[in-house]
Each structure stands twice: as structure tokens, then as C-alpha cells.
Amino acid sequence: EIVLTQSPGTLSLSPGERATLSCRASQSVSSSYLAWYQQKPGQAPRLLIYGASSRATGIPDRFSGSGSGTDFTLTISRLEPEDFAVYYCQQYGSSHSGLTFGGGTKVEIK
């Protein structure tokens, strides 16, 4: 099973600042099979990025994804008040038993 490690655990930033979130895999992941989600308190997660860098429908362009192999990054170019939330990366391996999520990064208001 591929383990995804997200860092930092918590990111304290101000609105308007740039956020850079990391997701590191225990073994190489195909870029096609890496996604990012946003979750706000009391809500279901929302798909932001799939295929490492493709934005899901309706996602603002301030969200971008990049990376390959074992290192992936979610960047929020300028934080809006509604962006303070927990972010999860997820990978889908070649077999379905390999579908895993990272532990999450909380982006909080500084």
C-alpha cells in the first residue's frame, strides 16, 4: 500500500498570502492518479485537483497542482477567506486496494 505523507500538518497564513502544501508518497505514483480535496468543518470533501494538475469543474484558478513521482504540491496563489480548511491528497494505485489518502494539512488563519 502506498502511504501519502502531507506536510506541514498545519499552515498558519493570512488572507492574500500564498499557500504551498506538500504530499509525499512512499513509492512512485503516476501523475494521472493523484488528487487533492478540500474539506471544511461539518462538510463533505470537495474535489479540487485530479491527475496531479487538472482543476475539477468550478474550481478557481488560484488553485494549482504540480509534481510527479513521489512529490506533489498544491498551491493556492492568494488565500481567500473561504480557503481556510483542511486539504487532503489521494492516490489511486494500479489495484483498488491501493487507494489511499494523506493525513491532511490544515490551513488556518494567522
Added chain:
Amino acid sequence: EVQLVESGGGLVKPGGSLRLSCAASGFTFSNAWMSWVRQAPGKGLEWVGRIKSKTDGGTTDYAAPVKGRFTISRDDSKNTLYLQMNSLKTEDTAVYYCTTELKIFGVALGFFDYWGQGTLVTVSS
């Protein structure tokens, strides 16, 4: 508008059983690959398992912690997904989400584009 509405959660004793349902609307349910994802209180997300569409074989896959105890099924005539949970353990306590798997040009990609609001399952004596 896509809607996924879970139901059936509640309090159950260790060793007990529970069946969750997910009523789907706003899309062609029979074509969808559906998954259950859970989240223990204050914790991260964990994939539980998936069922493919019947046209893609209708097969199921499960995460190791639930394999042999949980069963996913679907009733396309009712646009409903099910999760039968047996031999429940305290560590199964979580909010259970019903999700659809993103498809592009008819190919499921292993990511989840629509989610229900979740239903809470509490396993405790």
C-alpha cells in the same frame, strides 16, 4: 443537480450489523462507479470500497480493514447504493460518505467528484 443522500447510520454494539443506503439522483446512476469513504471523528479520510457499474462488470473492491466484513451492493432500478456492515468493531466508528467516481470519456479515474453529506455510525457498548 447531483444528489447523494445517505441514511441508516446509528449506534450499534460491537459485533453487530448495520446497513447503510445512499439514494442517488441527478445523474445516470447505472453508469456510475460508486464508493464509500469514511472519516473517524477528528481524523482523516479512508476509502472503504467500491462497486463498478454493471456494464463494467459490477465487481467490488474493498480496503483491507473491512474486507470480509463489509459488502457493497447496488440496485440500479432504485438508484440506490448499499453498504452492509457486519462484525462491527469500535474502530469502524465514523461518518460514512457515499461518493461517485469521476469519469472522463467513460473511463473511471479513481477520484471522487460528488459526495453525500454522510451518515454517522457509532460502534460502542
